[in-house]
Each structure stands twice: as structure tokens, then as C-alpha cells.
Amino acid sequence: MNSLQFPRHGDKENSPFFEEYLVKLLEERDSLGLTSMVHEIDALMITVDPGHSVKYIAELCLMTAYHYLVTLESESHWTHILRIGLESPDILVREVKDPNLRGIFRSLNEIYPVGAKKPNSRYMGEIIRVDDLHDVVKLQQEREFRFFSQDEIRKLELPGNLAVSKPSPYTHNIVAYLERAADEMRVYALGVSRIDSEVQLAYEAAKNMQDKLRIGDLLLPIDHLATRVYSQNREVAILEYLSWSSYYFWGAYNIFNQNSSTNVTKSAHGLAESKSPAKVFTANNTPYFVNHLEQLPSPTETFVRNYGPRLHHLAIAVRDGEREGFENIEFVVNAIAAQGQGFLLDVIGSREEGLKQIFSNASEHSSLIIEYVQRFGDFQGFFTRDNVAMLTEAAGREEGVRLAAS
Template sequence: MNKEPAHPPLSGEELGLLAKASMVIQERRDAGLEGLVGGLDSVILATETGNLVPAVFELLRYTGLAIHEAFFDADSQSYVLGLAGSASVIVRSRAGEGNPFSQVNRARLSGSLPNTRIETFVFTTPNLGKYVEIQKGRCVRFLTDSPLESASCSFIQTVPSPFTGNSLGFIEWKTGKKSYVPHGGTVISPDLIKPASAHLGNIAGLDHAATRVRAQDRSSAILEFLNLTNYHYDFGVYVKSLNSITSVARREGENFAMVFTSGITPFPGNGELGPTEKFIRNYGTRVHHMAFRTERIEATVDSLKKDGMEFLLDIVGSEQEGLKQIFSGPSPHTLIVNEYIQRYGDFDGFFTRSNVEKLTEATGRQ
């Protein structure tokens, strides 16, 4: 009971990706990178200046996250939202020019929000200097020549990926008390209060995030992520009727998974495209949703609806299958969809094919 159905025989493409992923992992070991990247520390979510406060309040209103810190630095204002047992979400807006993500943010329906996207997934490292030295020797490019230093941490991030538009950041904490305030930053008193809604206690930390990538870039996006982290490629769920593949990368002992959703074949140009390729045409390659672990999902979703949240579909899945999931509508402030996911019992899979198909189909309603 609660076992993931057996996967169908692997295609030649899938076998090839698994072989390449094994090679990448061996290259990581040979380079001395094993053990240098830990779990997900935080996610950096950028908004337009006028949407910063509404975006933060939306997360306070619809997730279990609470404000831990707020600050100004030279070119941005940021709020740090956190929850025990979860990666933090850093919501920021830039005041200055020179956004390195501006090029990847331009698409048919995202042009009005040129600075808005989940930009960076930040992972811990016990030795940032060693990590940077090794990766520079492997031709990895970073946004700064050397790590940025503050009283609490050292931090660096890669240039945006040509395959996903995402950056990966790496942080080494110097002290037991974490503070994301950069050197020269000014701490401010948060001016927002989290609603006291009882159902928010059912919503826990980040379970996974899913990035939409082009069909022809699927393997490159996954292998790039493996090259930069200590994750491994797990499996892909093919939904041929929707021209879609959902691929999962995980790290042993880590709750957070990275998901990549792509077309099976590239956008054909004749209007007959699946929801994944349609999303990319409209919004570009970007993170589509953040998923939050949720208890009492039916009651929680009912309460979220009463509080004004709209959803793209009804709850899919069952306790017998091992999990239930649902997508919210996209946020007008961040373009991000919230997924709420409840896992049951001894379920040892990550997704079920039937859930993936229904959720992928719902993406076409955005």
C-alpha cells in the first residue's frame, strides 16, 4: 500500500540521461566536490518595487512562513521569511539598474513585470572558498569575482543559467545566528503582521520547486544542476498526451527536491502545443511553482478559498495512492503558483503519474 507504481520500461533518451548523470556525479567526485554542497538554505524571489509588500503579505497570508528579518542594502529592500524545518524565502526588490536576470524575464506575458521571478536557489557549503576555486577551474561563471562577505556569512551565486534562467547561490555561515543582512545593510522593523488564521499552522516548509524548461534543454538543465550541487537525478514522468516530462532531482537525506518540467518535443509552431511549452512561450523559462508540505489538506484548502485564494483545479490524488496535491492560481505580484501537497504513510515515490498529468493539464489554464 502507498507504493509508487512501477515505472514503464525506460526509453533510450532516459537511459542516456541516467548514464550522463552518473558520469557527472563521478566527475564531481574526481574534482573534490562531494560533500561541499549541502541542502537548500533559501530561495531569492524578486518582485517589482511596488509589488514587494503585497508579495510578502501574500506569502504571510497563504503559507506558514513568517517574517524573520527585513533590511535595506545598496540597491534593494528585502524581507526574509522563514519557518522551522524549511528553507527561507527572501523576497526582494531592486532600486537600481543592471538586473542580470532582465534578459531571461522577457516573454509575451511577463514583460509588464521585468524584474519579477524566483531568481536564485541558495545551498549551504562548509567551505565556500574551496567550492569556488574548484568550480572556477571547471569554467563555472559567477556574478562576482569573489564571495560577498558579511558578519554572518560568505555568499556567491552563478550567472543565470542559459537553460533555466535560474541562478544557484552558495552560502557559508560563519556564526550560529543566521542573518542575511549584507555588509553595509540597514536592518529595518518589519511593517507587516502575519494573519492569525488557524489553518496556516497546517502548511509547513518547502517540499519542492518546479522550473519550466524547453524540451531541447531538459537534459542540459538537469546535468547543469547536478554539476553545481550534490543532488542526483531520480526519474522522469512522461505524459505523452500533453507533450510533457516532469523530472525530479533529489539529494539523500534532503527534504527539498528540484523539479524540471519540459516538453517531450520542442514547440512545433503550429499552435498544437502542450501546456508546458505554452507556459514557456508566454512566460519564458522560469520557476512555475513552490510546493509546501501540508496537513489536513482538504480543510486547509477550504479555508484558503474562504480567504480569497483561487485554484487551478480541485485536489488530485488520494490517501490510498500516497499523496494529494493542488495548484493555486498564479500570484499577480510574483507570477508564482503555490502547490499544497500532503504525503501519506509509507509512500516511497515522489509523484504519481495520474497526479502529474492532472497538474500539468491545469497549467494550461493560466
């Protein structure tokens, strides 16, 4: 494989360090065979505080194409598996049973003023499918990447058939590997499996509402995952993720009027985003401590200072087309908004520009925003410059971002 064969998009200038090591790391990854052995994102892991998983699953099952599959119960957690099918990633929603339970993932929240208010509410990271778990881990360890031991995985109550990285110093996310052939079922070796009656009822109610609203057939799988990091960590966070995964650097755009850049990575295997979502990294162009001198907007850096570096939103694709005189994205948003779901702005973009987008309010259960995106025709991008500027500005008005650190 050649991970450097893809065209570059965007106008963001990277440092010589980034450009040099982008080539070196991807050439090494290809030559070691890692790119060929590491495949799509198999699942996303999200943890919520006690008492929040049922409502969060109901929210996801109304707003997305996901279905409740099963619950895995371990000593300190319930892990609920949501699935669309094997051609798109699962979502693992973990609920902490005891509000006093402490651990490494909680500690990543507690040093941030807004993150600390929901100490267990955080996106943890991705599970990536690999051909040979032993060989991939061995190669990554030789490259100085670190993993939790099997005893640590057991104590953290993560599936025992995963190899799990230590949290990134740049994104605070983990990467896990799952050995699975492409045609095999996904299995998570954890706890006792059962159907949770409360979750099942909430799921059925959400899907019945989807049917009533006539939006279920318009919602497609996850399109991209957007992480926000400190300005100084933009380049290293991207290079680190490319080293863990089989993604390549698609490109980056400067969003001057929001003092930030949006950076995209995609699967080098040429997989559709519905099967392996793009990973987007957003960062300020300047650090927070020069804002009082430059008087520049700083929604991204403010988010990171208040929540910590973490996933900001899940983008859900909406099927192209119209329903009852509305573009599908507007039909979906109008229907969901009528059920009480808030949005940070109106639908923006146009058919002429190639896509329309919108951000929901942040979930009170996971702190994650849902983005809806509808592409028209053969448009292949993830945003237009005007769209992403408006989305970034709107996200800066979200309540948690506006709360200044005291």
C-alpha cells in the first residue's frame, strides 16, 4: 500500500516538522505492513455518568440509525451495544454504576471546569479491526506505543479480547484493536450478556417515534468524528492518530475568522465514511494566552480549556433528496426539533455549495453534539469554508463553551 498517493486538499500551512514526519511515518507504516493489517473503525466507546445510559440510548436511537442490540453487565459497569450492521461501526455506551467510582478516565475530566461537572461523561476512543492482534501490537510496541496490560484491561472492565492503548497525551482518547476477519461477527468479551428491559423499552419508543416522524429511512451511518485539541497539539495529534490507524492526511483548511483550522484524515483503504468514519481534528491557530493581545475569536481553544481535549461531535449523514418540499436534512431537523431537541443554529449551506449542515445542542448525557450533513450529487468534501466558520462560531455559543474557567 502507498499511504502517500492521495491528493492533498486545503490551504492550511503545516510546519516542516509535520511535513517531514508525515512522510516518514506513513512510509514506515506501509513498509512494516501495518497499513495492510489495520482496517476500519469497528466501534466507538462512550462512557456516561450513573443513571444516564437509558436516556442517552433513547436520544441516539431517535436521532441516528442505531439500534439497541444487547447489554454486557460487569461488576462496575453496564456496557450497552448499539449497532446498525457490520458495514458501519458499533457504539458501546458504558454506564458507571457507582458515582464514587474513580479511575483514569474520570481523572481526565476532573481537571477541567465543565468536564468535572460530569466526571464520567466522555468519549473514550475507537476500536479498530486488525488481521493479527499479536503482530500489530508487537509492531506498535517496537515503535514505542504503549498499551494497558491484560490485568489493567480487566480492572478497567473493558472487553478482554481488545488490545487497548494508554490515553493519548494530545487527545486524551484511547485506541483499541480487535482481531476479526471481515466476515466474522463482532464479539466483545465482557461480563454477562442480556437484554435490559428498560433500555429495550426506551429503544422501541425511540424507533416508534422515528417511524411516526418518517425520518428513519433518511438517516445514514456516521460520516465523521471531530476531535478538538489545543493549538500546539494539532500536528502531533494528527501524526499520532495516523501512526495508530491506517488513515492518511486528506488535508486542512484555515478558518481565519474563527482563528482555527479543520484537519481531515481518512481511510487509506479507500473505505466509505459509512464503514470507517473520517477523523477530523480542529484546533485554534493561536493559544489562549495571546487572545487578550490579539482580540481574536477562540471557540475551539475555549472548548478544550473547559472540557479538555476530546471528541466534540458525531456527524451523521442524511440521505440526499427531498421530502414534502424540504431538503431531507431540513425535514429531519424540523421533525426532531418538534420533539424538543435544540440546535445551535439553523441549517446552513446550499445545493449550489454542495452540502448542508447543522449542529445540535450538546447532549446532557454525553456532552457530544450531533451534526447532520447532507451532500448533494457527487460532492466529496466535509464542509465549505463559510459553513465551517458558522458551525465553529455556533459551537462557541454552546453553554459549556461559554463558561469561563474560574
